[in-house]
Amino acid sequence: MDTTQAGRYAGKVAVITGAASGLGEATARLLVAEGGHVIIADYGAERGQAVATSLGDAARFVQCDVTNEADVAAAMDAAVSTWGRLDGAFANAGIVGVIGPIEQTPMDDFDRTIAVLVRGVFATVKHAARQMIACGNGGAIIATSSTAGVQGGLGPHTYAMAKAGVIGLTRSAAAELAQHRIRVNAIAPGSIPTGMTAHVMSGDPDALDKATAQIAATSPLGRAGSPNDIAETALFLLGNAGSYISGQCIVVDAGLTAGASMNSRWARTGMVVAR
Numbered sequence: 001m002d003t004t005q006a007g008r009y010a011g012k013v014a015v016i017t018g019a020a021s022g023l024g025e026a027t028a029r030l031l032v033a034e035g036g037h038v039i040i041a042d043y044g045a046e047r048g049q050a051v052a053t054s055l056g057d058a059a060r061f062v063q064c065d066v067t068n069e070a071d072v073a074a075a076m077d078a079a080v081s082t083w084g085r086l087d088g089a090f091a092n093a094g095i096v097g098v099i100g101p102i103e104q105t106p107m108d109d110f111d112r113t114i115a116v117l118v119r120g121v122f123a124t125v126k127h128a129a130r131q132m133i134a135c136g137n138g139g140a141i142i143a144t145s146s147t148a149g150v151q152g153g154l155g156p157h158t159y160a161m162a163k164a165g166v167i168g169l170t171r172s173a174a175a176e177l178a179q180h181r182i183r184v185n186a187i188a189p190g191s192i193p194t195g196m197t198a199h200v201m202s203g204d205p206d207a208l209d210k211a212t213a214q215i216a217a218t219s220p221l222g223r224a225g226s227p228n229d230i231a232e233t234a235l236f237l238l239g240n241a242g243s244y245i246s247g248q249c250i251v252v253d254a255g256l257t258a259g260a261s262m263n264s265r266w267a268r269t270g271m272v273v274a275r
């Protein structure tokens with residue numbers, strides 16, 4: 001590893017699950033552009049290998065299904081056996097999972113969704129902590145929640161429950177791991193155009209332009225977010241800039257869950273004194 005390289009993630013090593021596409025891929029590309037080394041951990045072998053190859057020596061692909069604990073453990077171990085350290089982990093792999101009215105939800109589909117979104121995140125945090133504690137350099141772990149985990153009505157029931165659970169684990173793990181100088185935080189994105197959102201919006205994971213236009217139309221800031229907005233937040237939390245932040249969930253949604261569109265409606269009424 002070239003430790004002389006400059007950049008906001010220079011000399012550091014991270015594992016990112018779900019890095020074969022979307023938010024994970026954007027974060028992997030940013031960390032490498034900023035001097036870091038990254039394990040691309042994903043169950044999608046073809047796409048994951050292609051992303052790793054495009055990043056050269058600074059990235060390796062490890063096939064990893066986050067529902068399989070041994071795969072997750074192996075991804076963390078690969079970082080240390082390849083580059084001798086583990087500084088960051090991003091528990092990001094996800095699916096939308098089961099969608100539909102709660103009274104019709106098949107429990108098998110509920111279990112499969114939770115296996116990825118809750119069990120997978122738990123295993124990622126568990127094995128990242130194991131390796132970071134062993135390395136003794138501290139570290140930073142982040143996990144992808146969602147605005148669906150902080151406000152009702154923004155996602156399917158099981159997804160919303162899982163994403164709220166991610167925030168619970170973030171606080172709980174942060175409280176334990178501070179003694180090892182390991183920080184744990186979550187990111188809750190609003191709708192960002194990726195294969196996942198395009199698929200939900202139009203049934204076509206490649207219809208990114210259509211998803212981008214649809215999201216922009218309802219965004220308080222008048223534009224759709226991009227995977228790079230999440231990647232920059234991830235770098236902030238994983239890197240030196242966020243080094244005193246732990247146990248937090250950063251919402252990245254253009255102010256939507258803060259009520260941004262409602263506030264703008266109140267502001268448009270002009271200045272009056274309510275009696």
Ligand SMILES: NC(=O)c1ccc[n+]([C@@H]2O[C@H](COP(=O)([O-])OP(=O)(O)OC[C@H]3O[C@@H](n4cnc5c(N)ncnc54)[C@H](O)[C@@H]3O)[C@@H](O)[C@H]2O)c1
Binds near residue numbers: 022042065189
């Ligand atoms: N895009 C959004 O609007 C949005 C909003 C809120 C939260 N999120 C969350 O962001 C994360 C990334 O989603 P995205 O939008 O980039 O979607 P995406 O479909 O582009 O990427 C998800 C990645 O996770 C991988 N994956 C899925 N199941 C896996 C498993 N069991 N093991 C390993 N890899 C697996 C997929 O192969 C894919 O590469 C997810 O956790 C998602 O719930 C996305």
